[in-house]
Amino acid sequence: MTPTTQPQQRLNIQNAHDYREDYANSVMVKGTLWDMQFLFGRIDQTSPETLEVRQFAAIYVSPQQAKAMLAILQQNVAEYERQFGTIAIAPVASPLIPGSQRAC
Template sequence: MSQNPQQPRVNMVQAAGYRDTYANSVQIRVSVWDFHLIFGQANSESPDQLSIQNHQGIYLSPQQAKALWNVLGQNLAQYEQAFGELNLEPQIPNFPQGTVN
């Protein structure tokens, strides 16, 4: 009979500089060593002008990127089950005029 090892207690603490930020733009750069996720906010001043202000870049190991992909997939499935299917925008989104928030 095998025993299950006890899971460690997790103590999550927010760093002094922690902040929540809205992002409607995520760019991903990939290398053999890591994934670089760049979060920003897109807004359109005119129909032919799109500006993206990047405000945070996060580097992830390939293993952590895959773990994020798994947990996002699980949470999106639960969200769609509760609220209905999400439809993605066309490849060339038509951003509204002014600041997007």
């Protein structure tokens, strides 16, 4: 018995009527057994000693989707660094929000 191959499916991508693009320089991640939440925001330095994060979107994904995103991000960052050089990350103290959130 020979294995059957599935025909290649075509992927049609359409933007929802309320689709928008934005810029984030802050991403916080919260996780539970069932999902992960990515909170996107922009950091504003309101005084020399104070950073304010204004969150504008929260996206929930399954742990499986988060792992798939990790693989895609790793591939894309590796390709970016291959083309343009190593991405340096300054050693700054990342404020942790109480609870299970982690910020970057």
